[in-house]
Amino acid sequence: MRKILLSLSMLGALTACGDQESLSIVQPTSNDETTQPVAxxxxxxxxxxxxxxxxxxxxxxxxxxxxxxxxxxxxxxxxxxxxxxxxxxxxxxxxxxxxxxxxxxxxxxxxxxxxxxxxxxxxxxxxxxxxxxxxxxxxxxxxxxxxxxxxxxxxxxxxxxxxxxxxxxxxxxxxYYHDFVMDTLVVGDGFAMFPDKGKREITSQGAPEHKRSDIIGHLMPANLVTWSAMPKSPPH
Structure with a gap:
């Protein structure tokens, strides 16, 4: 009887040790993972x-x-x-x-x-x-x-x-439409044109639009039609 009790107590001790070892191996997972910001x-x-x-x-x-x-x-x-x-x-x-x-x-x-x-x-x-x-x-x-x-x-x-x-x-x-038209432009002495600061688009469909420049010097326009709003003419 004593042998049986001793065997049972040893088996219980081994089982407890096995449980402790298994618990020590398991690593708890964290749900606090954060997403890193990206550009x-x-x-x-x-x-x-x-x-x-x-x-x-x-x-x-x-x-x-x-x-x-x-x-x-x-x-x-x-x-x-x-x-x-x-x-x-x-x-x-x-x-x-x-x-x-x-x-x-x-x-x-x-x-x-x-x-x-x-x-x-x-x-x-x-x-x-x-x-x-x-x-x-x-x-x-x-x-x-x-x-x-x-x-x-x-x-x-x-x-x-x-x-x-x-x-x-x-x-x-x-x-109505705006009929600003420049018929003739005479370039004066000392005239130069440089790109306005700012990066330009690297691609374009057809001719580029609204690309500005810095103007150094002066222009002498001739036969210049002024800006006005006029009704559209009926198609001929």
């Missing part, structure tokens, strides 16, 4: 211009807000396009949507956090059908930022959900 820039909002009823050839200003994380990139281009509301879906489905280039605004320096900028743009002086338009924006259209986390939030989005936060709304009246 990204996001278009947060686009405000309507102060004047929303516009004509082809008119300048406009609008404010936009972007949010940047872990970026110190310089001269980031933000491209703007006006597109008719009934064609806005082309921004997602078409390589070349049927919109109108309004120009590019350059952010001199990106830094962490939320920042608001004012873009000075211009509607093209061409035959734009009258109607309601949306202005869309694309941050870093030249893709100068490397290894960005998410490119889908660089641009205007979610219009299919009725969310116009990243769009500006305008209406175009093509009854």
């Amino acid at each position: 990204n820039v996001r278009l947060d909002s686009l405000s309507n211009p102060q004047q929303t009823a516009l004509q082809p050839g008119q300048p406009l200003q609008l404010d936009y807000t972007i949010h940047s994380t872990l970026l110190e990139t310089q001269h980031v281009g933000v491209t703007f396009m006006a597109i008719a509301q009934d064609k806005v879906a082309q921004l997602d489905s078409e390589v070349e949507p049927q919109g109108y280039n309004l120009g590019t605004h350059y952010v001199p320096q990106l830094s962490d956090g939320e920042h608001t900028f004012t873009a000075e743009l211009m509607l093209p002086n061409e035959d734009m059908p009258s109607g309601d338009y949306l202005i869309a924006a694309y941050v870093d259209s030249a893709q100068s930022i490397e290894n960005e986390a998410d490119l889908s939030d660089n641009r205007s989005r979610n219009v299919d959900q009725g969310d116009l936060t990243t769009y500006a709304q305008i209406s175009i009246d093509s009854t």
Whole structure:
């Protein structure tokens, strides 16, 4: 009987030791793992211009807000396009949507956090059908930022959900147009032209638009037609 009890007590001791050893091997898992932030820039909002009823050839200003994380990139281009509301879906489905280039605004320096900028743009002086338009924006259209986390939030989005936060709304009246025409330009002595500061887009569809330069010297225009708004002539 004593042998049986001794054997049972030894077996219990071994079992306890085995349990302790198994417990010491098991490592507890932690659910407190954190996601490391990665570099990204996001278009947060686009405000309507102060004047929303516009004509082809008119300048406009609008404010936009972007949010940047872990970026110190310089001269980031933000491209703007006006597109008719009934064609806005082309921004997602078409390589070349049927919109109108309004120009590019350059952010001199990106830094962490939320920042608001004012873009000075211009509607093209061409035959734009009258109607309601949306202005869309694309941050870093030249893709100068490397290894960005998410490119889908660089641009205007979610219009299919009725969310116009990243769009500006305008209406175009093509009854009148601006007929600023320069017939002759005589270049004076001491004239030079240098690129305006700011990084240029590395690609372009056709001729570049709204590329500014610094002018050193003077111009002597002749036979200059002044800026005015005139009704369109009926087609001949």
